[in-house]
Amino acid sequence: AIDVSRLYAETGCFTYDPGFTSTASCDSAITYIDGEVGILMHRGYMIEDLAEHSDFMDVCYLLLHGELPKADQKTEFERSITYHTMLHEQMNYFYRGFRRDSHPMAIMVGVVGAMSAFYHDSTDISDPRQRMIASHRLIAKMPTIAAMAYKFSIGQPFVYPRNDLNYAENFLNMIFSVPCEEYKISPVLARAMDRIFILHADHEQNASTSTVRISGSSNANPFACIAAGIASLWGPAHGGANEAVLQMLQEIGTKDRIPEFIERAKDRDDPFRLMGFGHRVYKNYDPRAKVMQKSCHEVLAELGVKDPLLDVAMELERIALEDEYFAEKKLFPNVDFYSGIILKAMGFPTSMFTVLFALARTVGWVAQWREMIEDPKQRISRPRQLYNGHTKRDYVALGDR
């Protein structure tokens, strides 16, 4: 890597890199990706090991503090997270201002942004204690905010958090339980939910994380920064892809129609892309997609669901991986390819898919934001541009235009 941070000051030159394909915006000790081989590690731990052996609270602590927690540290961390799960009661009224048919991601952007109006006792970013409280509040309240967005959209009463349940169980309960009947949380589904959270926890400098860092570089408060991250994640080229994958699989419908869609994806004149395929960094199989595929089979078996879309997905993957176009461009399934099928089987509507991604990614955003704030080299993010507009010209009066 070449450090060009003083290039402009010393030579008057700057680099041109649309989409930042070759530009590191920061140094970071949180997440490592080797896209050529297909490796993802958090703080040195392989994602496969974390998904297999740890739980989401372990991973949150690891991302925030750099080490897996010892038993007493974990107890204290979980205590702090459960302490903050409730939303300020006044925030409930905030939801009622939205239309019922609002996309839950639109509600997420609004409500998380509004947190700075409710929790301004943790917006002084120069105070490490306030930074930590804001981080815990965001991780703790995100499931509550997400579940309330869902309940609001389907016209059901909000379900308050239950601190006797673990993070994933509590979320499932807030989403699926209704006052009129008992909701039994399946341990297999809770574990699958927890694993989905782990797989989405962080992914270094992707679009939404970079958005959080760039917003935070002006010393904006953390709630506003995370709301900006949620807005960026919503796009179909990023977190919105899992929703788009399911829509695509539904549109394909049956295995015999796969070749037609493969041909469309290869056609440069057709804007259609295979959703859930390709990645800016991975030029090999996304390791999260492998874990997700395995989890998908487990969940469907537990639920006794035979989803024809899974057959279509697996056949699509097989055909694409044998195709020269995909091989040459190194396009492999990414994390979003199988997640939609699991989430659908668990009972989540497609509009909630990206919300779940945002919920899980919150810890990554928060960890990256704190790392940035605590970095003495941190400066306001201010990319340059290549101006290609008009040169100076004379002003034309309205009547002469």
Ligand code: ACO
């Ligand atoms: N289907 C067909 N062709 C594709 C696909 C795809 N899914 N992805 C990339 N390509 C082709 C492009 O047409 C391009 O071809 P060209 O060289 O002939 O122009 C080439 O592969 C490189 O693609 P870029 O768009 O330049 O790659 P980039 O790194 O900018 O984009 C992205 C990566 C956005 C993920 C892209 O692969 C894509 O749109 N995939 C589908 C959406 C998706 O699954 N997004 C989720 C990403 S993972 C995440 O956010 C969790």
